[in-house]
Amino acid sequence: xxxxxxxxxxxxxxxxxxxxxxxxxxxxxxxxxxxxxxxxxxxxxxxxxxxxxxxxxxxxxxxxxxxxxxxxxxxxxxxxxxxxxxxxxxxxxxxxxxxxxxxxxxxxxxxxxxxxxxxxxxxxxxxxxxxxxxxxxxxxxxxxxxxxxxxxxxxxxxxxxxxxxxxxxxxxxxxxxxxxxxxxxxxxxxxxxxxxxxxxxxxxxxxxxxxxxxxxxxxxxxxxxxxxxxxxxxxxxxxxxxxxxxxxxxxxxxxxxxxxxxxxxxxxxxxxxxxxxxxxxxxxxxxxxxxxxxxxxxxxxxxxxxxxxxxxxxxxxxxxxxxxxxxxxxxxxxxxxxxxxxxxxxxxxxxxxxxxxxxxxxxxxxxxxxxxxxxxxxxxxxxxxxxxxxxxxxxxxxxxxxxxxxxxxxxxxxxxxxxxxxxxxxxxxxxxxxxxxxxxxxxxxxxxxxxxxxxxxxx
Numbered sequence: 001x002x003x004x005x006x007x008x009x010x011x012x013x014x015x016x017x018x019x020x021x022x023x024x025x026x027x028x029x030x031x032x033x034x035x036x037x038x039x040x041x042x043x044x045x046x047x048x049x050x051x052x053x054x055x056x057x058x059x060x061x062x063x064x065x066x067x068x069x070x071x072x073x074x075x076x077x078x079x080x081x082x083x084x085x086x087x088x089x090x091x092x093x094x095x096x097x098x099x100x101x102x103x104x105x106x107x108x109x110x111x112x113x114x115x116x117x118x119x120x121x122x123x124x125x126x127x128x129x130x131x132x133x134x135x136x137x138x139x140x141x142x143x144x145x146x147x148x149x150x151x152x153x154x155x156x157x158x159x160x161x162x163x164x165x166x167x168x169x170x171x172x173x174x175x176x177x178x179x180x181x182x183x184x185x186x187x188x189x190x191x192x193x194x195x196x197x198x199x200x201x202x203x204x205x206x207x208x209x210x211x212x213x214x215x216x217x218x219x220x221x222x223x224x225x226x227x228x229x230x231x232x233x234x235x236x237x238x239x240x241x242x243x244x245x246x247x248x249x250x251x252x253x254x255x256x257x258x259x260x261x262x263x264x265x266x267x268x269x270x271x272x273x274x275x276x277x278x279x280x281x282x283x284x285x286x287x288x289x290x291x292x293x294x295x296x297x298x299x300x301x302x303x304x305x306x307x308x309x310x311x312x313x314x315x316x317x318x319x320x321x322x323x324x325x326x327x328x329x330x331x332x333x334x335x336x337x338x339x340x341x342x343x344x345x346x347x348x349x350x351x352x353x354x355x356x357x358x359x360x361x362x363x364x365x366x367x368x369x370x371x372x373x374x375x376x377x378x379x380x381x382x383x384x385x386x387x388x389x390x391x392x393x394x395x396x397x398x399x400x401x402x403x404x405x406x407x408x409x410x411x412x413x414x415x416x417x418x419x420x421x422x423x424x425x426x427x428x429x430x431x432x433x434x435x436x437x438x439x440x441x442x443x444x445x446x447x448x449x450x451x452x453x454x455x456x457x458x459x
Contacts, residue, residue, distance in 0.1 A: 008125045009034050018051045040136050048173045049135040050128055052195035056220055065117040077111045080104035134169050134192055164188050176200050187211050199223035210234045222246030233257050245270025254278040268293035280304050292316045303327045315341025326351040340364040351375050363398035
């Protein structure tokens with residue numbers, strides 16, 4: 001399968017050095033080209049950094065890629081596509097057309113599969129080129145810092161390591177070998193990526209990589225099954241890997257101050273033990289529906305995003321105590337009625353939005369102590385009530401609810417009378433006659449006995 005990697009020279013070179021028995025070296029001409037383009041490729045630090053950045057799934061990818069067989073030549077693919085278009089324009093029976101089309105569709109499908117796998121390898125080749133540049137840059141003027149870090153790592157198998165503020169651009173290879181590590185602080189460095197080998201720190205419970213230059217997290221992140229606290233704030237992340245949902249021990253996750261446009265779709269189904277979620281200062285527009293399954297969540301901060309609304313099932317977060325949705329400005333215009341199901345909510349901040357009316361059932365937030373509604377075009381409740389605090393707002397909404405219930409009851413009675421029409425009138429008139437007759441009998445005694453008997457018969 002290695003002959004196919006000639007079009008990915010840096011990948012071919014790195015794979016050979018990582019496992020010479022399984023991967024043949026690039027051709028001599030390719031090696032000469034690599035030496036010209038990457039003059040420090042033989043540096044031990046550079047090549048070890050390249051090897052660490054190879055994803056663990058590369059073997060499977062290459063196996064599938066090789067099993068596809070030779071790629072169809074462009075002219076065959078072009079002819080197949082033209083033939084499919086021609087068949088679809090003819091007026092032959094659907095069954096005959098489908099059979100004939102299937103022959104050419106196989107060629108087109110094979111081409112698409114080849115293109116898909118080739119793109120994965122092409123992206124990896126580009127990533128390796130970036131890793132090489134970072135590794136070389138770390139060699140320039142960074143040796144003193146790296147030596148100091150290496151001294152820290154060589155002291156022994158410490159459970160807690162703090163190498164923050166070291167201007168690190170790459171992680172030393174020795175770090176991934178410290179399998180007893182429980183807490184690792186890499187904050188305030190210049191890291192642009194984390195190696196896939198970080199997943200080997202199986203006992204890791206706390207990881208702080210805040211204030212770096214990370215644009216992504218490795219897919220192997222989900223193997224950190226004991227991770228309880230993760231801080232990735234202050235980076236350049238545009239997404240979190242779906243594999244993070246496998247970190248089921250997570251209790252705290254801080255992904256604030258990034259460029260996140262969305263959260264993993266299944267984040268709520270995996271992180272069932274999460275208690276604190278900080279995702280403020282991002283570009284989030286919606287919450288995934290699965291977030292409503294985080295029954296342990298007590299703190300949710302999503303201020304300064306582009307949130308358009310909350311999931312209808314938000315009320316399932318019955319452990320939630322603090323909710324900050326401030327500063328979503330023109331995007332957040334209303335709160336769902338189900339927000340009133342947050343029975344333990346104590347602190348709610350929805351300032352600097354476009355909310356005009358609070359949900360009618362808002363009074364049910366019995367434990368609410370702090371409420372910030374500043375900078376909203378609020379029409380109901382009135383501003384003078386809002387200025388008096390959470391208790392005043394809750395009482396105002398309670399009275400409004402009671403009035404609404406009373407009005408609804410009256411409306412129901414009136415509607416019922418309208419539907420019954422004259423029947424109600426006749427019954428009232430008949431009851432009145434009976435009442436008058438009985439009253440008259442009690443007053444006249446035996447004087448009207450004969451008439452009463454007659455009336456009794458009539459009745």
